[in-house]
Amino acid sequence: MQPTATFFSGFTLNDLWFLGEAALKSLWISILAIAFGSAMGVVFGWLLSVSHRAGALTLAPVLDVFRSVPLIIQLVLFFNFAPMIGLRLNPFEAGLIVLIVYTSANVATVAQAGIEAVGGPMRRAARSLGMSYWQDMRYVVWPIGLRAVFPAWIGVALGVMKDSALVSVLGYVELLKASQILITRTQETFLILAIAGAFYFALSYPISHYAARLEKRWTQ
């Protein structure tokens, strides 16, 4: 056996730290995207529910585009489009903006379904009790509608968390990108991929089961 120079070095504790940091980045961009995207999505959903004809003609097709084009294409397009209009965005900002719009498009349908899940008679009853439109929205539609679509919203949020892995194509070093960097150096493909997968799984599995349990309990 001849001694050979090696470019690869084994997986060390430092690398685990590197992965952990990348996982936090994944988490951070997901949380931001879900928070802002959901807020926007609720507004869009409300717009769709109040203006049936106008909403169906203007807003709905636009949101539909974001649901019908692969996220990876949206990311590449926006990242290359932003400099044309003079926006200097780093991968994080560009990725976050695309994720927010993508999330809002998905949350909009959920929010619309939630608002429409509250029956007309109930809302008329709220109004005839003297509630203003916004009081009706806040104290009647919000709690009941939220209950109806909360599991669906969790599904969307978890989907965004998983889809945030795609921001890596712009060069943002989130968990999956970090694992690829480590794989290139250490050649420990299976171990590192397993760690990255375990992180997503550990985050997604409990939440999705919690949502499924809630759904079962609420539909009884």
Add this chain to the structure above:
Amino acid sequence: MDYNFHWRPVLKALPELLEASLLTLQVAAISIVFGIVMGLGLSLIRLHMTGPVKWLASAWVELARNTPALFQLFFFGFGLGSFGLHLSPYMIVLLALSFNNAGYLAENFRGGFGAVPETQFRASRSLGMTAFQAYTRIVIPQVLRIVYLPITNQMVWAVLISSLGMLVGFRELSGETQFFASKTFRIFEYFAVTAVIYYVIVKLILGASRLLAVRLFRY
């Protein structure tokens, strides 16, 4: 905005892009067929079996549903490679998509089986059908009707995820686009056209499934 759009190279490459989109459709369609068959198997295993087989089926479903599709793709691409199993890009995408589809569809099938009353199975058994006949002739047709819409959505989802193929060197619609874009540096133009093609594909699938539903579910 001082950017000059150059659409001509994209239009010249359009035939290749359209051909690549057929490959996208092909891999998505095959993976859906695999997904339906394996998803049915997984849901039946989870409903009726115990022990390690059920445990494996549950692990499959939960892994498919709770990890990013890109992770699954990398796993079939590089993860299996570390065991000396080197697959072609086509097989990587096909296997990863089938794995993903089967996991998601298995949950839908489980809901579908739950929605068909147990009494129907017993009734068909007492009419003299074997358990296999009762399943294939009475239960599964009804389940397929219930899960028709989820299958359609999964088909759309499979088309969208297949775009990740470009990250493992698969020359489907996205991979082909990236190939041309990196030759000409007209990245925006190429991907804009590709986005339109994806949109049309998704609309075609949804339209076709609606037409098929009218034909299939007349009564």
